[in-house]
Amino acid sequence: MFDVLSRMLRTGILTEPLPTPAxxxxxxxxxxxxxxxLGRALxxxxxxxxxxxxxxxxxxALNNPYYxxxxxxIKFVASPRHADLLLVTGPxxxxxxxxxxxxxxxxxxxxxxxxxxxxxxxxxxFGQSYASRGGIASVIPVHRTISGxxxxxxxxxxxxxxxxxxxxxxx
Amino acid sequence: xxxxxxEHRRTRLPSNIESHRLCVDREQWLQAAEGLHESxxxxxxxxxxxxxxxxxxFRIYAAYLLPKSMMVVEHAIADTTIPTYPxxxxxxxxxxRMQRAVYDLxxxxxxxxxxxxxxxxxxxxxxxxxxxxxxxxxxxxxVIAEPYPFLAVEGDGVHEIAVGPVHAxxxxxxxxxxxxxxxxxxxLEERLGYTHKGVAKLFENLPQQEGQRLAARVSGDSAVxxxxxxxxxxxxxxxxxxxxxxxxxxALALExxxxxxxxxxxxxxGNDAGFAFGLTHFSRLKEDLLRTNAQVFGARYLMDYIVSxxxxxxxxxxxxxxxxxxxxxxxxxxTGLRAIYDxxxxxxxxxxxxxxLDHDLAQRLGAIGLTGRASGVACDLRVDHPWRPxxxxxxxxxxxxxxxxxxxxxxxxxxxxxxxxxxxxxLEDLSSGSVQIVVPLAEPNRLGIGLIEGWRGxxxxxxxxxxxxxxxxxHAHDSSWQxxxxxxxxxxxxxxxxxxxxxxxxxxxxxxxxx
Numbered sequence: 006m007f008d009v010l011s012r013m014l015r016t017g018i019l020t021e022p023l024p025t026p027a028x029x030x031x032x033x034x035x036x037x038x039x040x041x042x043l044g045r046a047l048x049x050x051x052x053x054x055x056x057x058x059x060x061x062x063x064x065x066a067l068n069n070p071y072y073x074x075x076x077x078x079i080k081f082v083a084s085p086r087h088a089d090l091l092l093v094t095g096p097x098x099x100x101x102x103x104x105x106x107x108x109x110x111x112x113x114x115x116x117x118x119x120x121x122x123x124x125x126x127x128x129x130x131f132g133q134s135y136a137s138r139g140g141i142a143s144v145i146p147v148h149r150t151i152s153g154x155x156x157x158x159x160x161x162x163x164x165x166x167x168x169x170x171x172x173x174x175x176x
Numbered sequence: 177x178x179x180x181x182x183e184h185r186r187t188r189l190p191s192n193i194e195s196h197r198l199c200v201d202r203e204q205w206l207q208a209a210e211g212l213h214e215s216x217x218x219x220x221x222x223x224x225x226x227x228x229x230x231x232x233x234f235r236i237y238a239a240y241l242l243p244k245s246m247m248v249v250e251h252a253i254a255d256t257t258i259p260t261y262p263x264x265x266x267x268x269x270x271x272x273r274m275q276r277a278v279y280d281l282x283x284x285x286x287x288x289x290x291x292x293x294x295x296x297x298x299x300x301x302x303x304x305x306x307x308x309x310x311x312x313x314x315x316x317x318x319v320i321a322e323p324y325p326f327l328a329v330e331g332d333g334v335h336e337i338a339v340g341p342v343h344a345x346x347x348x349x350x351x352x353x354x355x356x357x358x359x360x361x362x363x364l365e366e367r368l369g370y371t372h373k374g375v376a377k378l379f380e381n382l383p384q385q386e387g388q389r390l391a392a393r394v395s396g397d398s399a400v401x402x403x404x405x406x407x408x409x410x411x412x413x414x415x416x417x418x419x420x421x422x423x424x425x426x427a428l429a430l431e432x433x434x435x436x437x438x439x440x441x442x443x444x445x446g447n448d449a450g451f452a453f454g455l456t457h458f459s460r461l462k463e464d465l466l467r468t469n470a471q472v473f474g475a476r477y478l479m480d481y482i483v484s485x486x487x488x489x490x491x492x493x494x495x496x497x498x499x500x501x502x503x504x505x506x507x508x509x510x511t512g513l514r515a516i517y518d519x520x521x522x523x524x525x526x527x528x529x530x531x532x533l534d535h536d537l538a539q540r541l542g543a544i545g546l547t548g549r550a551s552g553v554a555c556d557l558r559v560d561h562p563w564r565p566x567x568x569x570x571x572x573x574x575x576x577x578x579x580x581x582x583x584x585x586x587x588x589x590x591x592x593x594x595x596x597x598x599x600x601x602x603l604e605d606l607s608s609g610s611v612q613i614v615v616p617l618a619e620p621n622r623l624g625i626g627l628i629e630g631w632r633g634x635x636x637x638x639x640x641x642x643x644x645x646x647x648x649x650x651h652a653h654d655s656s657w658q659x660x661x662x663x664x665x666x667x668x669x670x671x672x673x674x675x676x677x678x679x680x681x682x683x684x685x686x687x688x689x690x691x
Binding site for chain 2: 019063069137
């Protein structure tokens with residue numbers, strides 16, 4: 006136990022400022038904005054619609070101490086019925102088309118959809134074929150895309166934050 | 177032992193490890209499988225090809241790993257109306273799903289009773305076989321859902337829990353059907369194939385020199401292993417020898433990939449055992465390593481680092497010190513965290529005995545890679561079939577015998593230290609010189625194999641060249657194919673709430689399997 010505690014103390018707080026293009030970032034400001042818009046934390050449901058699993062690794066990294074997504078009042082939830090935002094990766098494989106549509110439909114209105122990665126944005130190296138429908142927008146409505154192969158966590162975080170900032174107008 | 181024809185008729189096959197090719201008839205196809213099984217060979221992969229345009233037949237290939245070499249057995253199927261071949265699943269159970277996948281893509285079948293589609297979930301008609309040459313892989317079809325009967329378990333109080341394809345977390349899609357009594361799992365049946373993206377067909381539209389980009393995206397967490405395997409296959413068919421520096425940089429990248437994945441898994445395993453502290457610290461270390469990757473290799477994930485003939489960018493000289501410090505820091509931190517894991521009663525209580533895959537079963541079912549090594553199956557291509565530069569760095573075999581979650585955790589810890597040692601060796605001998613040479617266009621109709629020990633296990637690319645620098649057929653194989661069925665056994669008798677922990681301890685690729 007001593008080792009665990011001393012390691013926590015030695016490591017300290019690593020969380021970095023949130024990325025924003027113009028304004029100085031503040032987790033507190035963001036939390037306040039979320040509170041004004043939603044009245045609670047932003048809940049995200051992620052769906053892998055056929056990804057190579059590269060984007061998943063970078064989305065998982067959002068919860069590491071450097072990005073500390075939960076510290077900004079944003080959390081991943083297990084059920085689409087608890088979600089405000091759907092984060093989708095991959096080209097949509099034909100085998101995942103139905104599951105993606107059902108997940109989308111299960112999210113209560115108002116809802117936001119962000120397509121993550123080059124595949125999510127336009128199909129990437131997989132494009133459209135007998136097995137792939139291409140980008141997410143060919144199956145469900147998409148509000149924002151975050152390109153990259155895979156996009157790094159800061160880019161994903163920025164995409165989520167911008168989507169939240171524009172939430173009123175976008176939804 | 178081996179039938180006589182196997183000794184005399186085999187020819188050398190271009191590959192980064194010693195490989196042979198054996199063309200057999202229908203009867204010998206099965207004899208070869210049985211002979212190889214008796215000599216202790218393991219099945220690496222199985223794939224088919226449509227060669228009706230060339231010599232009016234279909235072909236089926238099986239690649240086996242022997243103690244000192246690899247063998248590809250090839251059978252030409254002359255009956256193109258109802259093409260069939262004998263199943264090899266009695267000797268190699270891992271072939272079952274691969275044979276079903278071959279049927280879905282090519283329409284060549286075995287006599288096996290389980291004819292349920294594996295990769296085709298109604299997304300294209302059952303009369304369309306996408307890998308056939310007369311099928312345009314670009315055409316889209318509406319999804320028409322088909323029933324997929326799971327084996328039902330009957331009895332007092334038995335009920336089913338259906339999980340997926342969408343799972344409750346940031347993970348890949350797949351379906352698990354549990355038959356349970358109370359909390360106890362009586363049976364698990366997996367259904368995969370949800371992320372099938374038609375990779376094999378896509379390869380056929382790419383020039384040889386660009387195939388590694390797609391290979392790297394077969395399973396993103398194994399991008400280095402797949403892109404290296406692809407390049408190794410291409411380079412061996414063209415007899416290209418990469419510069420020594422490029423080869424060492426590839427190995428450095430491969431070990432970084434292993435380190436990053438093991439660090440991520442160790443954190444996630446701690447978290448699944450209720451020890452969030454582990455996730456915090458291991459995910460911090462993983463992030464540090466990825467940031468180092470960005471400085472050293474130009475990207476956090478090395479999707480496009482390995483290119484045909486070498487690597488995309490040279491290691492900046494200023495990075496040597498950075499890497500040495502990174503390795504030292506990782507070594508110290510992981511040593512400390514390992515002691516915490518080892519001494520934490522709550523964590524060990526969850527790890528030990530959970531999801532046990534004993535040695536006999538692992539051996540019989542053909543476990544491979546990290547999963548195999550945790551169940552006492554001694555196989556690591558870097559040790560048994562060392563290719564450049566592993567042939568001069570003496571990698572050590574890491575093994576555990578208990579086959580439970582704890583064993584898979586310990587293998588990861590030990591492999592981190594061995595990887596760090598290898599990284600230091602590669603970094604120290606990094607000579608000067610170029611990091612890429614030009615790979616000439618390969619002659620048409622040549623088969624080459626690339627076989628690399630990725631962090632999960634062997635990753636293989638079988639590349640058949642076409643005319644004018646095109647790809648005629650390319651088969652990518654992830655070791656997840658072999659290891660997925662093993663989870664159905666490892667979970668037996670465990671409780672449903674332990675499934676996430678057990679599944680994570682294997683951490684197999686869905687995308688790598690689905691293709």
